[in-house]
Amino acid sequence: MGETFYIFNNGRLKRKDNNIIVTTPDGRSKNLKSEVTDEIYIFGELDMNTKLLNFTSQQNIIIHLFNYYGFYSGSFYPRETKISGYLLVNQVKHYENLDLRIELAKEFLLSASHNIYRNLRYYNGRNGKNVDLEKSMKEIQSLRNKMKDAEDINQLMGIEGNIRKIYYSRWNDIVNQDINFNKRVKRPPDNMINSLISFINSLVYTTVLSEIYKTQLNPTISYIHQPGTKRFSLCLDIAEIFKPLIGERMIFSLLNKNQITEDDFEINSNYLYLKETGKKKILMEYDKRLMRTIKHKDLNRTVSYRHLIRLECYKIIKHISEEKRYEGFKIWW
Amino acid sequence: MKNVTGVIFYYYFICKRKLWYFSKDLNMEKGNELVEIGKLIDENSYKREKKNILIDENINIDFIKDWKVIHEVKKSRKIEDAAIWQLKYYMYLLKEKGVDIEKGILDYPLLRRRNEIYLTEDDKYTINNIIEKIDKIQNLHVPPAVIDAPICKKCAYYELCYI
Numbered sequence: 359m360g361e362t363f364y365i366f367n368n369g370r371l372k373r374k375d376n377n378i379i380v381t382t383p384d385g386r387s388k389n390l391k392s393e394v395t396d397e398i399y400i401f402g403e404l405d406m407n408t409k410l411l412n413f414t415s416q417q418n419i420i421i422h423l424f425n426y427y428g429f430y431s432g433s434f435y436p437r438e439t440k441i442s443g444y445l446l447v448n449q450v451k452h453y454e455n456l457d458l459r460i461e462l463a464k465e466f467l468l469s470a471s472h473n474i475y476r477n478l479r480y481y482n483g484r485n486g487k488n489v490d491l492e493k494s495m496k497e498i499q500s501l502r503n504k505m506k507d508a509e510d511i512n513q514l515m516g517i518e519g520n521i522r523k524i525y526y527s528r529w530n531d532i533v534n535q536d537i538n539f540n541k542r543v544k545r546p547p548d549n550m551i552n553s554l555i556s557f558i559n560s561l562v563y564t565t566v567l568s569e570i571y572k573t574q575l576n577p578t579i580s581y582i583h584q585p586g587t588k589r590f591s592l593c594l595d596i597a598e599i600f601k602p603l604i605g606e607r608m609i610f611s612l613l614n615k616n617q618i619t620e621d622d623f624e625i626n627s628n629y630l631y632l633k634e635t636g637k638k639k640i641l642m643e644y645d646k647r648l649m650r651t652i653k654h655k656d657l658n659r660t661v662s663y664r665h666l667i668r669l670e671c672y673k674i675i676k677h678i679s680e681e682k683r684y685e686g687f688k689i690w691w
Numbered sequence: 692m693k694n695v696t697g698v699i700f701y702y703y704f705i706c707k708r709k710l711w712y713f714s715k716d717l718n719m720e721k722g723n724e725l726v727e728i729g730k731l732i733d734e735n736s737y738k739r740e741k742k743n744i745l746i747d748e749n750i751n752i753d754f755i756k757d758w759k760v761i762h763e764v765k766k767s768r769k770i771e772d773a774a775i776w777q778l779k780y781y782m783y784l785l786k787e788k789g790v791d792i793e794k795g796i797l798d799y800p801l802l803r804r805r806n807e808i809y810l811t812e813d814d815k816y817t818i819n820n821i822i823e824k825i826d827k828i829q830n831l832h833v834p835p836a837v838i839d840a841p842i843c844k845k846c847a848y849y850e851l852c853y854i
């Protein structure tokens with residue numbers, strides 16, 4: 359299991375022999391152990407050269423880049439080494455055939471909405487407020503039932519949008535801090551929670567990308583989202599399933615424990631930008647969450663949250679090879 | 692017929708499901724660059740310095756005595772059958788390429804044992820048979836069932852098989 363490095367410093371990232379070294383302007387340096395590194399997240403302003411990129415590529419290290427404001431810019435993704443023509447053909451077949459495509463898309467969204475439901479169930483009657491989320495839970499369940507009958511992707515996505523609307527409308531009840539959050543606004547996010555969601559969703563996306571990279575799945579061929587030209591859209595599909603467990607539970611907990619407050623945002627930016635301290639706190643917590651483990655029922659092994667994503671890829675591989683019908687990950691504990 | 696590699700031949704004796712996955716390039720074992728004998732011979736035309744050939748993580752073949760004897764060192768005799776047959780398969784392939792191998796040696800230094808392997812006419816027949824069977828497995832639409840054997844626990848495909 360490889361390691362992830364998060365770099366906030368400005369300075370230089372370079373290859374020295376078989377090492378990757380970060381040096382800060384004041385001359386301090388740190389060696390990232392390249393043999394055990396899987397991913398490097400860059401938040402600072404770093405100089406680097408092709409010698410470094412060739413080396414990270416050779417070591418199968420993915421570099422994820424974020425801009426000054428903490429928005430995801432892209433990833434430097436090494437040449438694919440795991441390629442299966444057989445699987446690619448089947449992946450495409452499952453996209454082109456609408457029946458096959460919707461079957462997969464449905465399972466993704468049914469799993470995602472199950473996990474949303476479980477988040478509400480978890481907070482129902484909790485956190486001292488005695489909030490009653492029952493009604494919303496029921497609504498979500500009935501929308502999930504409608505989802506099962508959806509006939510095309512648009513219909514499916516429409517229902518999913520309604521589920522998210524109901525879900526978001528209850529965040530003020532789940533979160534103890536006094537934040538006015540009613541709906542998801544993306545570009546630009548207009549309050550603390552929206553900014554948090556944007557930042558954390560991009561983390562989940564990059565983690566999914568790193569896990570897909572370790573399999574033969576092609577990240578551009580997707581089922582809910584349009585196959586991407588701008589993004590690796592299969593990552594978006596799979597991320598839907600894990601956002602409630604990994605991202606959203608973390609947001610609730612960070613806010614309810616007051617680990618993240620208004621002070622972590624640039625107030626003058628209208629809460630658009632997280633300060634470095636805020637980003638760091640989130641990343642530390644995010645990393646911890648990815649390493650959390652559960653006992654997996656089918657495998658009879660302990661697996662981390664991060665590894666659940668890889669297992670999801672394996673299930674998808676088996677589905678599109680027509681070996682075993684895909685059942686999406688649903689929170690079971 | 693698809694070219695049967697040494698690894699695939701070996702997997703035939705280990706697990707047919709693994710064989711199937713592997714032949715679809717759903718390879719779970721990382722870090723083993725496979726060098727196939729046939730290719731090697733074509734490219735290097737018997738260069739003397741290329742006498743130690745790593746075929747995969749299990750098999751490391753040494754040529755001793757000027758391409759007459761192939762030699763393989765193993766730690767344990769756990770999957771001896773597979774190892775013997777893989778060695779025979781290499782002898783078979785090499786013979787087809789015109790390299791006349793006399794014998795193979797399976798060496799277990801830890802057990803202080805050596806096993807000399809010869810390729811008989813019968814073996815050639817058996818190998819042809821196996822190649823045909825391998826071909827059939829590769830052409831299956833879905834992989835053969837999980838074997839549910841103790842080796843599964845340590846197999847790189849465990850999660851893919853059991854999830």
Ligand code: SF4
Binds near residue numbers: 706707837
């Ligand atoms: S886990 Fe077992 S069934 Fe699966 S490939 Fe390995 S040995 Fe074969």
